[in-house]
Amino acid sequence: MELRQIEAFLAVAEELHFGRAAERLRMAQSPLSQTIRKLEKGLGAPLFERNTRSVTLTTAGHSLLPHARRILDEVDLARRAVSAGTGTVYGRLAIGFSGALNHTTLPPLTRALRQQYPQLDVTLHGGLLTQEALQQLGNGTLDVAFIGLPVDAPSLATRRIAVERLGVALPADHPLADAKSVELAALAGDQFITMPAAQGSTLREVTLAACSAAGFRPRISQEVADPYTALSLVAAGVGITLMPQSTEGIMPADTVFLPLSGSDVLLSSGLAWNPVHASPALRAALQLAEEVLPTPA
The missing domain is CATH 3.40.190.10 (Periplasmic binding protein-like II)
Structure with a gap:
C-alpha cells in the first residue's frame, strides 16, 4: 500500500466520481483508475462499486476510509514536525x-x-x-x-x-414574566423543556433535583439536545426551562429570564x-x- 494509492482512494471515496477525483488530484482519469485497481489488487478486495451512472463504496471501502484519513493525517503531522521550529505547538x-x-x-x-x-x-x-x-x-x-x-x-x-446560578426562561406572555424573580415551587404547574435523559445532561439532573427539593416533579413536555433550541421552544410557548444565568444575554425574542428566589440552584x-x-x-x-x-x- 503506497501513499499515492491512499490519496487516490480518499479522493474517489469523498467525491464518489472518478472524473472529479482526478481533477482534484490534478491527474488524468485513466491513471487514477489504474492506481485504484492496483490498491484493490494489493488488498484483495474491491473498494468501489462502479457503473455508468454512479460510484459507491463497498463494505471493504467503508472499512478502509477512516484508516486512510488517519494515515494522511499522520503524514501531515510528520511533515509539520519536520518543518516546525523548536517549541512550536502543531x-x-x-x-x-x-x-x-x-x-x-x-x-x-x-x-x-x-x-x-x-x-x-x-x-x-x-x-x-x-x-x-x-x-x-x-x-x-x-x-x-x-x-x-x-x-x-x-x-x-x-x-x-464556572459555577453559575440557575434561573428560569419563560415565554414573554407567561403570568410571571413581569416579576423580578420567582420561586421554583411557583412553576410546579408548568410544562418543562429539558435535555434528553439518554444523553446524560448535567443541566437536566440539576433541574430535576432542584424541582424535587421544591416539592414537585416537573412535567416534561419536550426533550431537546441543544440548549438554544430549548430557549427557542420557550419563545414558542411550548414550556419553560432552567438555564444558567449567563444565558440571559442570548435569550431569543419573546422570552424573559428570571432569577430563582428562595434558594441557590447551582450548575458547575x-x-x-x-x-x-x-x-x-x-x-x-x-x-x-x-x-x-x-x-x-
Whole structure:
C-alpha cells in the first residue's frame, strides 16, 4: 500500500466520481483508475462499486476510509514536525461543547489558541451533552470537552471553570414574566423543556433535583439536545426551562429570564480530558485554559 494509492482512494471515496477525483488530484482519469485497481489488487478486495451512472463504496471501502484519513493525517503531522521550529505547538485539537451553555467560556479559549498557536488546527464539535462528550473523550475522538460537573468518569481528568446560578426562561406572555424573580415551587404547574435523559445532561439532573427539593416533579413536555433550541421552544410557548444565568444575554425574542428566589440552584461546569491521550497540543491548550479560564473561587 503506497501513499499515492491512499490519496487516490480518499479522493474517489469523498467525491464518489472518478472524473472529479482526478481533477482534484490534478491527474488524468485513466491513471487514477489504474492506481485504484492496483490498491484493490494489493488488498484483495474491491473498494468501489462502479457503473455508468454512479460510484459507491463497498463494505471493504467503508472499512478502509477512516484508516486512510488517519494515515494522511499522520503524514501531515510528520511533515509539520519536520518543518516546525523548536517549541512550536502543531497538530490537531478537537474540542467538544454543548452550544449555548458554553458561549462565555468557549470563545476566549479558542480565540487564545488561534492567536498563540497558529499552527494548531482546532476543530469544534458542538451539540454534545456531558455523557456523549465523555464517551468521545474516552475513545479519542475528542481531546478536550466542556462538560457539566461533577461526573463519574475515573479515567478522565477534569477542572472546574464556572459555577453559575440557575434561573428560569419563560415565554414573554407567561403570568410571571413581569416579576423580578420567582420561586421554583411557583412553576410546579408548568410544562418543562429539558435535555434528553439518554444523553446524560448535567443541566437536566440539576433541574430535576432542584424541582424535587421544591416539592414537585416537573412535567416534561419536550426533550431537546441543544440548549438554544430549548430557549427557542420557550419563545414558542411550548414550556419553560432552567438555564444558567449567563444565558440571559442570548435569550431569543419573546422570552424573559428570571432569577430563582428562595434558594441557590447551582450548575458547575468545567473542562474534561483523557490523560492517556495527552499530546503536546492538549497540554498546551490546558495550560492556556488556566490563563483565560481561571478556576472559580
